[in-house]
Amino acid sequence: MAITTDDKELLELFRDPSQRERAYTAIVKKYQEKIYWHVRRMVIDHDDAHDVVQNVFIKVWKSLDNFREDAKLYTWLYRIASNESLTFIEQQKKRQTVSFDGEQSGMADRLKADKDFDANKLEWKLQLAIQQLPEKQKLVFSLRYYDEMPYEDMSRILETSEGALKASYHHAVKKIEEYILNH
Secondary structure, three states: OOOOOOHHHHHHHHHOOOOHHHHHHHHHHHHHHHHHHHHHHHHOOHHHHHHHHHHHHHHHHHHHHHOOOOOOHHHHHHHHHHHHHHHHHHHHHHHOOOEOOEOOHHHHHHHHHOOOOOOOOHHHHHHHHHHOOOHHHHHHHHHHHHOOOOHHHHHHHHOOOHHHHHHHHHHHHHHHHHHHHHO
16 A cells, blocks of 8 residues: 655554554655755765664654654655754754864865865856855755755745744855855
8 A cells, every 4th residue: 555645644644553654755755866865965074964864763753752743744844854953963063172264164075085086167166255154154055056946845844934934044145156266
């Protein structure tokens, strides 16, 4: 028997103890790739992203019973993924000693260490520019630019006003443009 991919039906199935694991597996299959790429853009490294995504879905398993459905399921998942990514980044910063270039250098160094790195290619310049942004701006830029997420959905995920998100995105774009033009 094929299982549905409709979120409401999956949540109903999850609440049935006999269907719980199947429903959870379907939720993971449906959202795992989107969540992975959202996290990966924040933490850069594949292995780190994989670890964070695992933590996200562990939290989802433990918390899904308490999901009130006052937001869309994907909004709730993105909020968990965003928070887990930010927590991971903060833990990484605490483990590193801050370099003379500031806190952001750790992620930029990881990006430069990639075997395919080429500083002359625009996509690499974009990634380096994104790494220079403060964490919250990086998150807003990623959700808007890569995920093409509407500000309304971002507002629910990040629990911030749409106006503040638009301003944050605008500032991020300006910083990225400036970085690309000057490097």
